[in-house]
Every structure is written in C-alpha cells, then in structure tokens.
Amino acid sequence: MSARSPKKKPRSAPSRFYRRLTRARRQRLPGRMRALQLVRRCVQASVLLALISIPVFSLYENLRNQRDDIGIEARFDTRLVDGLLRENPERRVLATKLRGSVWTLKAGDTVVSDPLAVVDFSAAARSGVDPFLLTALIPLLATLLLGRVFCGWLCPADLLFEVGSTLRRWAGIETNVTFSRWTKFCVLGLGALAGFYLGTQVFAEIYPPRVVSGELYLWITFGAGGAGAWLLLLIVSFEVFASRRFWCRYACPGGALYSLLGTFRVLRLKVRADRCTQCSKCVSACEFGLSPMSGKIGNECNNCGHCVRACGLDALTWRIGPRPKDGFDIIAAAERSAARETSAHGAKGTVEENHDTAGQ
Amino acid sequence: MSKRAPGLEADVAHATSPPKPRRREFLKSAAVIGSLALFARVRVGGLEGYVEAATQNGNAYIRPPGAVDEEEFVRRCIRCHKCGENCTNSCIRFVGAEGPAEARGTPYIVPREKACVLCMKCNNNCPSGALQFVDADHPALWEVVHMGTAELDKNICNSYQGYICGVCIRACPIGDLALSADLWEKPLLNPDYCVGCGLCEQSCFHMPQALRIRNRGRA
Numbered sequence: 001m002s003a004r005s006p007k008k009k010p011r012s013a014p015s016r017f018y019r020r021l022t023r024a025r026r027q028r029l030p031g032r033m034r035a036l037q038l039v040r041r042c043v044q045a046s047v048l049l050a051l052i053s054i055p056v057f058s059l060y061e062n063l064r065n066q067r068d069d070i071g072i073e074a075r076f077d078t079r080l081v082d083g084l085l086r087e088n089p090e091r092r093v094l095a096t097k098l099r100g101s102v103w104t105l106k107a108g109d110t111v112v113s114d115p116l117a118v119v120d121f122s123a124a125a126r127s128g129v130d131p132f133l134l135t136a137l138i139p140l141l142a143t144l145l146l147g148r149v150f151c152g153w154l155c156p157a158d159l160l161f162e163v164g165s166t167l168r169r170w171a172g173i174e175t176n177v178t179f180s181r182w183t184k185f186c187v188l189g190l191g192a193l194a195g196f197y198l199g200t201q202v203f204a205e206i207y208p209p210r211v212v213s214g215e216l217y218l219w220i221t222f223g224a225g226g227a228g229a230w231l232l233l234l235i236v237s238f239e240v241f242a243s244r245r246f247w248c249r250y251a252c253p254g255g256a257l258y259s260l261l262g263t264f265r266v267l268r269l270k271v272r273a274d275r276c277t278q279c280s281k282c283v284s285a286c287e288f289g290l291s292p293m294s295g296k297i298g299n300e301c302n303n304c305g306h307c308v309r310a311c312g313l314d315a316l317t318w319r320i321g322p323r324p325k326d327g328f329d330i331i332a333a334a335e336r337s338a339a340r341e342t343s344a345h346g347a348k349g350t351v352e353e354n355h356d357t358a359g360q
Numbered sequence: 361m362s363k364r365a366p367g368l369e370a371d372v373a374h375a376t377s378p379p380k381p382r383r384r385e386f387l388k389s390a391a392v393i394g395s396l397a398l399f400a401r402v403r404v405g406g407l408e409g410y411v412e413a414a415t416q417n418g419n420a421y422i423r424p425p426g427a428v429d430e431e432e433f434v435r436r437c438i439r440c441h442k443c444g445e446n447c448t449n450s451c452i453r454f455v456g457a458e459g460p461a462e463a464r465g466t467p468y469i470v471p472r473e474k475a476c477v478l479c480m481k482c483n484n485n486c487p488s489g490a491l492q493f494v495d496a497d498h499p500a501l502w503e504v505v506h507m508g509t510a511e512l513d514k515n516i517c518n519s520y521q522g523y524i525c526g527v528c529i530r531a532c533p534i535g536d537l538a539l540s541a542d543l544w545e546k547p548l549l550n551p552d553y554c555v556g557c558g559l560c561e562q563s564c565f566h567m568p569q570a571l572r573i574r575n576r577g578r579a
Binding site for chain 2: 054055058059061062063065066099100101103104106111113117120121124125126127130131132135177179180182183186187190191194197198199200201202204205206210214217218221222224226227231250251
C-alpha cells in the first residue's frame with residue numbers, strides 16, 4: 001500500500017518501526033514542547049528587542065524633530081536606524097506608535113500597565129479609584145487565567161536570570177542556599193505598606209523588569225545609567241554563586257503578586273499517573289525548585305515548560321480546566337482511559353498507548 | 361537536559377522535605393527584606409520633610425508641564441520614563457542615584473541647559489496622572505502649567521545695568537503678559553502669567569543668568 005493513499009490506515013496496529021521511532025523521539029524530547037520552548041525564546045527575544053528599539057526609535061524621532069543632525073550622526077549608526085527611518089514617513093509614524101516598557105506600555109492609544117505598578121501607585125498615591133488602575137486590566141485577566149505567565153514569557157529580567165542559571169550549571173557550582181518562599185510575599189506586603197505610609201514607590205526601584213527597561217532607556221538616551229545596573233549585577237552574581245534563581249523564587253514582589261492572582265488559574269500543569277515513574281527529573285529541571293511530579297506544583301509555576309521538556313516519558317502536560325478539589329493535578333490512569341473512550345476518535349488509542357509506555 | 365545540574369540535591373530536598381527550623385528561616389528572610397529596603401532607600405518619616413526641604417529655598421525640581429504639586433507628584437509618578445521618551449525637545453532628564461531617595465527616577469528639567477518648549481507631549485503620554493493632560497493649544501497656559509516662576513536679579517541684568525539686551529523678552533512664549541519690555545528693553549516680570557518654561561533663562565547670556573526659574577511650590 002502506498003503511503004500517499006487518501007484512506008487512513010487503522011491505528012490499532014502500528015508497525016514495530018513506527019513504535020520504535022516514536023519512543024525514541026519521546027525519550028529525547030517531545031516535539032511539541034520543543035516548539036513551545038522555541039516560541040518562548042522568540043517571545044523573550046522580541047521583548048528584549050522592543051525594550052532596546054523603543055528608546056532608540058524615540059530618541060531618533062526626537063532628534064529628527066529638533067533637526068539635530070550632528071546628534072544623530074554622533075549617536076546612531078546611520079546605516080541602521082537612519083537608513084531604516086529617514087526616507088520613510090510611514091515607518092517613522094509606525095515607530096512612534098509604541099512607547100514605554102514592560103512597566104507601562106502605550107501601543108497606539110491603548111495603555112497597558114504591570115499590575116505591580118498599579119499596586120505601587122495606589123499604595124503611594126493612596127488612591128483606590130483612578131483611571132490608571134484600568135490599564136492593568138489585560139495583564140490582570142491574563143494572570144487570573146494563565147498564572148505567573150508574565151515571569152516566564154515576558155519578563156526581560158527572567159532572561160537574564162536564566163542566563164545566570166545556565167552559567168551556574170556550566171561552572172558546576174554546588175552551593176545552593178534556599179530561603180523561605182514566604183519571603184517574596186512579605187516583600188510584596190511590606191513594600192506596599194511602606195509605600196502607603198512613606199509615600200514613595202518602593203517596587204519601581206527594586207523590580208527587575210522595570211529596572212532592566214529603565215536602565216536600557218537611560219543608557220541609550222543619556223549614555224549613563226542609574227543604580228539599577230548594580231542591583232541587577234548583585235542579583236545575578238548571587239544567583240550564580242550562591243542560590244539558584246534566588247530572585248524569582250524568594251524575593252520578587254511581582255512574582256508574589258502574580259502567584260497570588262494565579263491561585264485559581266485555568267491553565268494547569270497535569271501529571272499523567274499512568275506514565276510517571278517518579279524519576280524526579282522534572283523536579284531537578286524546575287528552575288523554581290517546585291515539584292511538578294507530585295501534582296501539587298502550586299501557584300508559583302511560571303509556565304516555562306522546563307519540566308515538560310525534561311520528562312522523557314511525556315508524563316507532564318498542560319490542560320485547561322478548573323483547580324481540582326483535592327489540590328492534586330493528576331490525571332489518573334482510569335480517568336484518562338475513560339476520557340479516551342468517550343472522545344470521538346480516540347477509542348482505539350488506549351491500548352497502543354499503554355503498550356507503548358509499558359515497554360519503557 | 362538529561363544531565364543533572366549540580367547543586368540540585370538541595371532543590372529536590374527543598375521541594376519535597378518539610379521546612380527547616382523557623383528562626384533561621386525568619387532571619388534569612390529578614391536579611392533579604394532588609395537589604396532590599398536599604399537598596400530602595402526606604403526612609404522613616406514620609407514625604408513631608410522632603411517637600412519642605414525641597415521647596416523652601418525655591419530649589420525644588422522643575423517638573424515637566426502639567427505636573428501636580430510636588431508631594432502629589434512624587435506619590436503618583438511611577439518612574440516609567442515615558443515623558444522623557446516622548447519629549448520632542450529632549451529636555452527631560454531623570455533624577456539619578458545622587459538625588460534624594462524620594463525623588464529618584466522622577467523627571468525634571470534644567471532650563472539653562474535645555475528649556476521646555478511646551479509641546480505637551482510628556483503630559484499627553486503620562487499614564488498615572490502625575491502630569492495632568494494639557495492641550496498644547498490651550499489659550500491660557502498660565503492657568504494650568506506651573507513649573508516654576510522666573511525671578512530676576514536686576515543687579516546683573518544687562519538691560520538694568522545700561523546695556524540694552526532684551527533677548528529674554530523675545531524668547532518668552534507668553535510674551536507681553538509674563539515678560540514685557542520696559543523702557544530700553546528692561547524685562548518686567550508678571551508672576552501671574554509665568555509658566556516657568558525657562559526659555560528666558562536659557563536665552564539669557566549673562567553668566568550667571570540674571571533670570572532664573574525657581575520652584576517654591578504652589579501657594
């Protein structure tokens with residue numbers, strides 16, 4: 001039978017070769033998850049690119065408006081930015097549409113702000129009703145549904161800290177000081193209280209995504225940064241030499257806020273009980289030191305997908321659904337096969353799947 | 361990823377084992393929080409002292425146009441740098457580590473280096489209301505913009521010393537109202553109409569400037 005025949009082969013009896021092939025791929029890395037990691041890296045890279053290009057384009061536009069050709073020559077590689085924008089009024093208009101950073105962004109006429117900025121603002125300004133609070137609506141909804149997704153996908157500092165984590169692995173540094181997870185919630189609460197009583201916005205100074213974007217803006221525009229670069233250097237070196245992913249796990253007020261908001265998240269990491277062998281590879285892969293294999297990963301997961309990728313048996317998946325009543329995100333074997341049988345075209349799949357995993 | 365990273369035994373134990381002794385954990389957390397507070401330069405005492413110290417000598421920061429009064433401004437500004445990004449004149453700069461802790465990261469203007477041209481792009485883009493929206497074509501800017509007030513030192517002003525000058529009068533965007541010409545180009549200031557943009561100070565070529573923008577806070 002030719003492979004191109006339009007009729008589907010019945011799936012009940014896959015060839016031995018096919019089984020071997022799929023098993024080998026699954027053991028290495030599930031293909032979909034590899035693609036997901038690629039998407040995540042692309043999103044992170046484009047956030048970083050945006051944080052660099054927004055100040056560059058705005059500075060260029062301002063200098064053009066001032067007819068400061070000398071300033072442009074001095075500050076820009078004229079082949080790059082000037083060549084991109086000079087003779088293109090449409091592109092110049094487009095480049096002015098996006099302003100701001102991950103702390104607060106203006107895209108066209110829409111303003112989107114970090115929920116932590118809103119917390120910081122309403123504490124320091126002692127204002128519970130303000131139009132600014134509405135700007136956090138989109139991230140708020142996203143966090144309620146997806147959990148701490150900002151941390152793993154959009155945060156520019158997370159990229160920096162992941163580089164630190166990789167360095168740590170390469171250098172083979174063993175020291176790993178752990179703290180209490182409650183520290184970050186205390187930072188959030190005490191910071192908001194301090195903001196309320198003292199009238200200063202505390203988080204803006206110590207929240208790494210804001211610090212990264214602020215420093216990038218200051219370096220690009222004025223050629224000199226503030227104290228934030230030292231904070232970042234301090235955190236990264238502490239993470240590399242002393243404590244793995246210290247900031248995100250124990251100290252980040254934003255992470256604490258998103259964890260709280262994402263307690264009843266809909267996108268949940270599930271363990272397939274029939275596939276999991278309790279090898280704890282996912283636990284050691286988890287950058288945040290959580291325990292995905294127990295089914296109680298909690299609300300601190302940032303959807304980075306390292307655990308799903310590390311699992312050679314494809315026992316971890318993302319599912320959309322409510323928070324389970326007993327708190328354990330486990331798909332029991334019986335439950336799973338029942339779901340298979342009720343589904344439209346998966347009835348024959350269970351036998352082969354079980355057969356497939358039994359061999360491992 | 362199949363290779364186990366070093367230092368992970370602590371992580372695995374941390375994820376699965378019961379917590380360590382409480383006092384030690386508490387002290388470690390307290391150390392983290394304390395050092396963060398130190399870095400953010402959280403100070404006991406609130407803003408009253410800062411505002412008083414800033415405004416009593418007229419040396420308070422000259423904020424971009426549309427700014428609310430100093431205390432409210434420091435409370436409301438979220439340090440997003442958007443005003444600076446949108447400043448077509450590139451005159452907005454930001455308080456760095458050398459400034460007072462309360463004002464760190466907030467925008468200000470140094471008129472003698474580059475004065476504000478009142479294009480109002482900054483306050484049109486401020487998300488948090490620290491800079492209130494002002495229409496660039498507002499017919500009576502002096503009612504809504506209070507960046508500071510120009511103050512004249514007649515002892516060093518060229519026109520008052522017999523050398524006819526008058527550049528400040530020509531620089532003023534609210535000429536004839538805020539800054540009018542007396543006999544022999546002597547500048548006459550009317551604080552009721554002055555918005556404090558600083559174009560007069562920028563234009564004054566006497567060193568040190570005879571005209572200065574001072575911010576003594578709102579009356």
